[in-house]
């Protein structure tokens with residue numbers, strides 16, 4: 001992330017906090033040793049073994065935080081950043097930074113999160129959820145029995161065992177091994193898109209719910225679609 005990305009278009013306040021030790025545990029352990037004058041491991045890229053280091057020496061390879069150089073304890077700009085993480089999802093950002101003040105040895109933590117930031121996983125889940133809602137809201141208007149549609153929805157949103165019971169008690173026959181095609185007792189067909197059955201990663205697992213117990217009979221059923229009735 002460039003400096004501009006970190007500071008541009010902030011839509012919420014940058015949260016700040018200060019501490020006398022780093023937040024990350026392994027860093028805090030090492031920091032305690034530095035403070036106690038005990039040897040710490042030399043960075044493998046420049047040597048090996050252990051060494052007693054000054055704070056300045058320990059932080060020699062860290063870079064300054066150009067966007068937020070100020071130590072929030074003493075106001076010094078003589079700081080180094082040793083921890084920075086960021087996540088972007090569809091233009092929304094979230095980041096976290098921690099700087100060490102070389103003058104007062106305090107740590108300043110800053111974090112930022114767009115108000116509507118979502119992880120890629122959350123974003124996908126919500127997208128699929130809204131596609132499902134839309135399907136259940138519109139599809140029954142094109143045909144079929146409302147009671148059957150309600151049962152199909154309840155089954156699609158239930159655990160496997162419950163789904164099976166719901167379908168059985170409504171007299172619904174599963175006509176495709178992938179769980180997308182059903183018939184009611186009057187021979188009307190109902191087709192469900194896979195996305196209403198489960199999230200994409202679960203589709204394969206869910207498709208084995210009821211196997212194809214009655215799928216052999218399906219071909220004998222009248223080939224009527226719900227929308228044809």
Ligand SMILES: [Zn+2]
Pocket residue numbers: 071072073074075076101102103104105106
């Ligand atoms: Zn300071």
